[in-house]
Amino acid sequence: MKNFLLLLTFLVSITAYCQTTKIDDFIKTKMTERNIPGLQLAIVKKEQIILSKSYGIANIEDDIKVDDSTTFAINSMTKAFTGVAIMQLQEQGKLDIEDTIQDYLDNLPESWKNITIKQCLTHTSGLPNMMNDYAEILATWEEVQQLPIVFEPNTDFEYNQTNYTILGKIINKLSGMSFQKFIQEHQLKPVNANRTIEAGFGHYEEVIPHSARGYSNFKTGNLTHAYEYFPEDMRTAAGMSSTALDLANWHIALQNGELISKQSLKQLWTPAILNNGKTKAFGGNLNGYAIGTPIMLMDSGEKIVATIGGGRVAALTFPDKETTIIVLTNLQGAFPERHIEELLEFID
Numbered sequence: 456m457k458n459f460l461l462l463l464t465f466l467v468s469i470t471a472y473c474q475t476t477k478i479d480d481f482i483k484t485k486m487t488e489r490n491i492p493g494l495q496l497a498i499v500k501k502e503q504i505i506l507s508k509s510y511g512i513a514n515i516e517d518d519i520k521v522d523d524s525t526t527f528a529i530n531s532m533t534k535a536f537t538g539v540a541i542m543q544l545q546e547q548g549k550l551d552i553e554d555t556i557q558d559y560l561d562n563l564p565e566s567w568k569n570i571t572i573k574q575c576l577t578h579t580s581g582l583p584n585m586m587n588d589y590a591e592i593l594a595t596w597e598e599v600q601q602l603p604i605v606f607e608p609n610t611d612f613e614y615n616q617t618n619y620t621i622l623g624k625i626i627n628k629l630s631g632m633s634f635q636k637f638i639q640e641h642q643l644k645p646v647n648a649n650r651t652i653e654a655g656f657g658h659y660e661e662v663i664p665h666s667a668r669g670y671s672n673f674k675t676g677n678l679t680h681a682y683e684y685f686p687e688d689m690r691t692a693a694g695m696s697s698t699a700l701d702l703a704n705w706h707i708a709l710q711n712g713e714l715i716s717k718q719s720l721k722q723l724w725t726p727a728i729l730n731n732g733k734t735k736a737f738g739g740n741l742n743g744y745a746i747g748t749p750i751m752l753m754d755s756g757e758k759i760v761a762t763i764g765g766g767r768v769a770a771l772t773f774p775d776k777e778t779t780i781i782v783l784t785n786l787q788g789a790f791p792e793r794h795i796e797e798l799l800e801f802i803d
Contacts, residue, residue, distance in 0.1 A: 475506065477801045482510055485794055490678065491786045493521040493667050497699035498802060499779040502711055504703050505802070513667040513785065515678070526654045526666040526696040527783040530683075530765030533656075536638050537619055537691040538576055538747020539709065540626055542719045543641055549629045552576065552722075552746070559625045566604045572625065574608050575618035576746045577727035581606040586616040590683035590693075596620065609727075612735040612744060616692045623691035634691050646708045648701035656694035658685050663696055669767075671787035681787045683765075693764065699781045702770060706779045710772075724760050724774075726750045741792075763792050771795045778802060 478496075486494060493511040497504060509521040544550050550559065552573040557563050559572075567582065574580040583602035585594050594602060599617055606613070626634040635656045643652050654663045659682050669681035685693050708714050715723065726734045726743030734743035734752060741761060743750035751759035760772040769792035770781040780798055782791035 474801050474803065475508075478506065478798060479508070481798065481801065482508075485791075486511060489786065489789050490672060491784045491789045492670055492678070493525070493785045494791075495521060495523070495525065495527065495699035495781075495783040497703040497781040498798070499703050499706055499781075500802060501777045502707050504700070504707075507700050507703065515668070515670070521667060523700055524650055524665055524698060526650055526663055526698055527768060527785055528658055528667075528669055528696050528765065529702075529768050529783065530658075530693045532697075532702075532762050532764035532768055532770065533691065533693050533695040534619055534747040535762045536642055536695065536705075536747070537622055537626070537634070538723060538745075539642060539714055540634065540638055541572065541576060541622060542715045542723055542746065544626065544629055546715060546719060550625070556621055556625070559628060560621065564600050567600075570608050572622070573727070573746070575621050577744050578612055578614050578618055579609050579727050579729065579744075580615070580618055581608050581611065581613070582615055582617045582621075584613070584615045584617055585620060586685075586689065586692075590685065592684075592686070596688065609730050611729065612727075614737070616689055619692035620689050623688055626691070635694075642705065642714055643701075645713060646701070646704040648697065648705060651695065651697040651701045654696035656687075656690040658690065658694050658696070659683060660685075666696060667783075667785035669785055669787065673766075673788050678786075697783075699783050702781050702783075703779070706770065706772065706781070710779075722746070724748070724750065724758070726752065759796075761792055766790050769795055773799070 492515055493513045496508050498506040509523055511521055513519045513521045513525045553571055556570050557568040570580045581604045583599050585599045587593055623634045626637055630637045639652055670678050671681035723746045726745045736742055736744040736749050740751045741749045743752050748760055748762040751761050757775055762770045766787050767789050768783045772779040780795045
C-alpha cells in the first residue's frame, strides 16, 4: 500500500510538471509573438492558487526581471474593485444600485437626474465622456456637465470614464472616506494584498518601487514607452497597480463570499439588459457588460467574466469550471484576454 501511494504521488507530480511545462511553452510563445517584455500568471482552481509564475523583463532599460512581487498597472481592471465597493455599500444599506445618481449628488444637470447608479456601473447611462480611449482629457468635471447626453439611458452601451468618476464621488460621500481608502480597507487589507496597497492608486504618475515599466506597440508598431494620465477623481476607472498573486487572492475572496455575499456576486456578474432586451459591450465575444466588468456570453450558454484593462492585463473567470486565470503584462497591445481561454486545456 505504501509503495502504491508513493507511485501515485510520483505520477501526480510528473503530470503537474508536464502541465506546467506546457503552460510555460504556451506563455513564452505568446510573449514572442506579441513582443511582450514581461508577464505574470496566476491560476486559481476551486478557490486554490494552483500556479503562479513570472516571465520576462519588467524594465528593458535596466534589464530587471519580473518576479512575483513586481506590480503592473491594471488600468480598467480597477473598475471591478469599484463595482465591488458599490455592492458593499449596497449591502451596508447605504444605497441601492437602482437609485438615481441625483439621490446622492447635488447640483447635477437636469438631463442627468434620472440616470441610475447601475447605468453608470454598466456604461448604459448615455453620459458624455470625460476621456477618450487614449487617456486624453476631453472635459473636466465642470465642463462635462455642460455637454449633451449622448443617448437616452439604457438604450445603448458606450464605455465611458465619466460613469466611474460619478461612482467615486458617491463612494466618497457615503463611506466618509476617499474611494481609495475604502477599497484598501474593505477589499485589499482583508486579502493581505500588500503590494497592491503599497502601489496605491497612482497609475503612472507616482513612483512605485519594484514596478513594471509600461511599454506600447500602438504608436509605431515597435516598442515605445506607454504613459497615460488619469486625474485623481478618475482613478476609480483606472488607477490601481497590482500583482497576479494579489489579484488571485482577491478573486478567491470575492467568489467565496468574503467580500460580498453570493447573492451580490450573482448581481455583480449579471450583464445589463438594454430596453430592447439585448446585451451590448465592445463587440465580438465581449458582448455583455456587468457591474465593473465585461462578460462573454458564449453560444454554448457559458458565461465568462472577462475583467480586462488597457489592452495589457486580463483576468478571466470561468464559473462553470471554477477557474480564474490572471495574466498581467507591461505591453499596451498584448490583449491577453484573446488567448487566456487556450490555457484551459493544460489545467486539470
